[in-house]
Amino acid sequence: MIAAKKKQILILLVVFSVTAAALLLGWSFYHYSGAQGKKNNMVLIRLVVGPLQVNCFILADEKTKEAVVIDPGDDAGDILKVIKEKGLKVKYIVNTHGHFDHVGANKALKDATGAELLIHEGDAPVMASAPLHSRSFGMAPVSSPVADRYVKHGEVISAGEVSLKVLHTPGHSPGGISLLEQGMVFSGDSLFAGSIGRTDLPGGDLLTLLGSIKTNLMVLPDDTKVFCGHGPATTIGDERHDNPFLNKESGFE
Ligand SMILES: [Zn+2]
Numbered sequence: 001m002i003a004a005k006k007k008q009i010l011i012l013l014v015v016f017s018v019t020a021a022a023l024l025l026g027w028s029f030y031h032y033s034g035a036q037g038k039k040n041n042m043v044l045i046r047l048v049v050g051p052l053q054v055n056c057f058i059l060a061d062e063k064t065k066e067a068v069v070i071d072p073g074d075d076a077g078d079i080l081k082v083i084k085e086k087g088l089k090v091k092y093i094v095n096t097h098g099h100f101d102h103v104g105a106n107k108a109l110k111d112a113t114g115a116e117l118l119i120h121e122g123d124a125p126v127m128a129s130a131p132l133h134s135r136s137f138g139m140a141p142v143s144s145p146v147a148d149r150y151v152k153h154g155e156v157i158s159a160g161e162v163s164l165k166v167l168h169t170p171g172h173s174p175g176g177i178s179l180l181e182q183g184m185v186f187s188g189d190s191l192f193a194g195s196i197g198r199t200d201l202p203g204g205d206l207l208t209l210l211g212s213i214k215t216n217l218m219v220l221p222d223d224t225k226v227f228c229g230h231g232p233a234t235t236i237g238d239e240r241h242d243n244p245f246l247n248k249e250s251g252f253e
């Protein structure tokens with residue numbers, strides 16, 4: 001009896017420690033089965049990086065091993081460790097926008113993988129000013145190489161089963177983009193769970209941001225999962241109903 005209880009406590013302790021370690025390390029895995037089960041080989045890995053806790057996402061095709069890294073903001077070593085462990089070939093590094101907290105590990109990742117660096121042209125100057133911007137936050141200067149190519153609204157970024165459609169969602173910054181996969185969208189700093197991106201930084205504009213969210217994100221089905229640039233994931237439906245910036249009382253309709 002006592003031994004059984006001890007075993008139970010031990011199991012609970014192990015479960016608790018593993019969960020706590022995963023939370024502390026800031027990574028989690030999502031195995032994604034898209035609508036109609038078309039994307040059984042796609043895996044999504046989230047790492048929380050840097051002092052501003054940016055969500056860096058790795059989307060990979062486990063069969064071809066091709067991958068896209070979204071917003072490697074910092075902690076290049078941690079990102080590269082996952083890439084190495086899973087044997088991934090990173091085809092593209094995509095920045096949802098050019099703020100320093102999202103681009104800090106671009107260089108290390110590009111050097112290590114040879115991946116092509118993509119951003120919207122509207123945020124090229126924002127990315128170029130990352131060293132100044134990071135210093136104004138009291139942090140060590142962060143810089144990024146210039147993008148290899150600029151992506152446009154409507155363009156699709158593909159790596160094996162991964163196909164991300166670029167949605168231009170300016171307002172938090174002029175060249176901010178969201179990336180649409182089947183049943184999910186990566187919203188950068190445009191839309192958060194219960195909030196929206198700040199618009200007081202250079203190039204930010206509240207009405208532009210609200211327009212971007214309305215035209216490009218709120219048109220998606222309610223069950224679309226939203227992976228934000230910071231904080232927890234949400235769904236379009238939850239934000240449609242609960243986000244105080246997007247309800248009718250706030251003038252958003
Ligand atoms: Zn930002």
Ligand SMILES: [Zn+2]
Nearest residue numbers: 099101189229
């Ligand atoms: Zn950010």
